[in-house]
Amino acid sequence: MIRIFRFLPSVLLLTLLAAPASAFDTRAKAAFVMDITTGTVLLNKNADTPLPPASMSKLMTLYVAFEAIRDGRLSLEERLPVSSHAMSYGGSTMFLDTTDRIRVEDLLRGIIVLSGNDACAVIAEALSPDGTEAGFARFMTQRAQQMGMTNSTFANSNGWPAAGHMMSMRDLALLARHLIEDFPEFYPMFGETEFAFDGRAPQNTQNRNPLLKLGIGADGLKTGHTTKAGYGLVGSAKQADRRIVFVLSGLDSGQARAEEAEAIVSWAFRQFVEKSIVTAGTEVARADVWMGSVNSVGLTPAKDITTLVPVLGGDQVKAEVVYSGPLRAPIARGDQLAELVFAPEGLPESRVPLVAAEDVAKGGFLARLRTVSGLLLTRLQQGPEGAL
Structure with a gap:
């Protein structure tokens, strides 16, 4: 399934201000x-x-x-x-x-x-x-x-x-x-x-x-x-x-x-000026991992991300991370896993690849048991209509 994470206000990425472009x-x-x-x-x-x-x-x-x-x-x-x-x-x-x-x-x-x-x-x-x-x-x-x-x-x-x-x-x-x-x-x-x-x-x-x-x-x-x-x-x-x-x-x-x-x-x-969005190596979100030695992996851009914004400041730039998950282990650092999607208001959206910030090994017996237990608990909480 597609998992979409919106950034919290505390994340540095959303401190960029931009007014709607003319x-x-x-x-x-x-x-x-x-x-x-x-x-x-x-x-x-x-x-x-x-x-x-x-x-x-x-x-x-x-x-x-x-x-x-x-x-x-x-x-x-x-x-x-x-x-x-x-x-x-x-x-x-x-x-x-x-x-x-x-x-x-x-x-x-x-x-x-x-x-x-x-x-x-x-x-x-x-x-x-x-x-x-x-x-x-x-x-x-x-x-x-x-x-x-x-x-x-x-x-x-x-x-x-x-x-x-x-x-x-x-x-x-x-x-x-x-x-x-x-x-x-x-x-x-x-x-x-x-x-x-x-x-x-x-x-x-x-x-x-x-x-x-x-x-x-x-x-x-x-x-x-x-x-x-x-x-x-x-x-x-x-x-x-x-x-x-x-x-x-x-x-x-x-x-x-x-x-x-x-x-x-x-x-x-x-009508536009260049602004930095996020620097390479900065973790912007974590993605769920299936059957891994850990249950999540950091997502980071492989290179610095800049964009153009209207000259006059205003509302925050909307940004979200999109990926198909949970992600299956093993995962190697640098693997492309997700996309950062953002658009100053009034401009077409931009999509930038995000990569794994670290290696995630395939989990052993305990990791598999933890994953299955979590899946069963989720289904019980959702009830008969919440089958994944």
């Missing part, structure tokens, strides 16, 4: 905002609904390409051929043709800055298990699933409208976080505002990200637009020691996208 009323059809410094989710609007991601899905192609470079399967200086299939793409392109052999580094910038549909296809065909863009899309889907992006399926490498090509806003935010944290050597490319690839398209050199030149810490990642998807943006910004990632989709114009994105950055940084 919710951001976004015009986007779907949105997700996370402070990745603390892991605090600030906004969740239809964030787990699979939607057409348009060019924002190019981020997955980039992630796979960065992995290939890191693993030595691709190099920045390598030159790749352009197929007739890649050249056939319209929309945002690098204006590549089949006579070109393009450096991988130029293709990456062509995707990030110019949103080149053709550049994505060139990368896809080079890395595909079967040499086709469709094969690469299947590989992208499998890799996304491995990374925890369970609401993402790909039909191509670039977000060109296609049946079944879908991503959720939460998945896009998770992907953005991976790009930032897994590939710090490549991430600065996302902040580049211009790429004049060999001068063949002087009218197509500017990054479409509307935040990069505003001086608000924005340094990525990718815009998207199709008729069906509307206008969207996967963005990130860093101010002082905090970084946020946000995703917007379904806006009705580029202007609305720019206004909404700037407003979200301002709201996320100005």
Whole structure:
């Protein structure tokens, strides 16, 4: 059964004060905002609904390409051929043709800055298990699933409208976080505002990200637009020691996208401050143990827990420990046993794993006798209707 323990007022964890957060009323059809410094989710609007991601899905192609470079399967200086299939793409392109052999580094910038549909296809065909863009899309889907992006399926490498090509806003935010944290050597490319690839398209050199030149810490990642998807943006910004990632989709114009994105950055940084919840190793509760050498085990976070709270103080943060118990011995120190669930009022809940604070050995005869006796006593007290 599920056992839920609410903290007593004397527990240090509940000394944190927080007022209700002023919710951001976004015009986007779907949105997700996370402070990745603390892991605090600030906004969740239809964030787990699979939607057409348009060019924002190019981020997955980039992630796979960065992995290939890191693993030595691709190099920045390598030159790749352009197929007739890649050249056939319209929309945002690098204006590549089949006579070109393009450096991988130029293709990456062509995707990030110019949103080149053709550049994505060139990368896809080079890395595909079967040499086709469709094969690469299947590989992208499998890799996304491995990374925890369970609401993402790909039909191509670039977000060109296609049946079944879908991503959720939460998945896009998770992907953005991976790009930032897994590939710090490549991430600065996302902040580049211009790429004049060999001068063949002087009218197509500017990054479409509307935040990069505003001086608000924005340094990525990718815009998207199709008729069906509307206008969207996967963005990130860093101010002082905090970084946020946000995703917007379904806006009705580029202007609305720019206004909404700037407003979200301002709201996320100005309306919240970072607070410590509990430090690693602090026991926050005890959980019942079945057939152990002792009848309970301490629960503690494995690392320091911080969260964001609204700037103005107010009511206490609600917190509870949730686990499935009683827990069966033996238990090793550090085993993940429970979750700490908390949410400043007005924000989505956060869940943090709790681990065993100590070893608990399997009990001997006396421990088993004590457990059975306690179970019988409980049933007698509950009466015939209280069977466990």
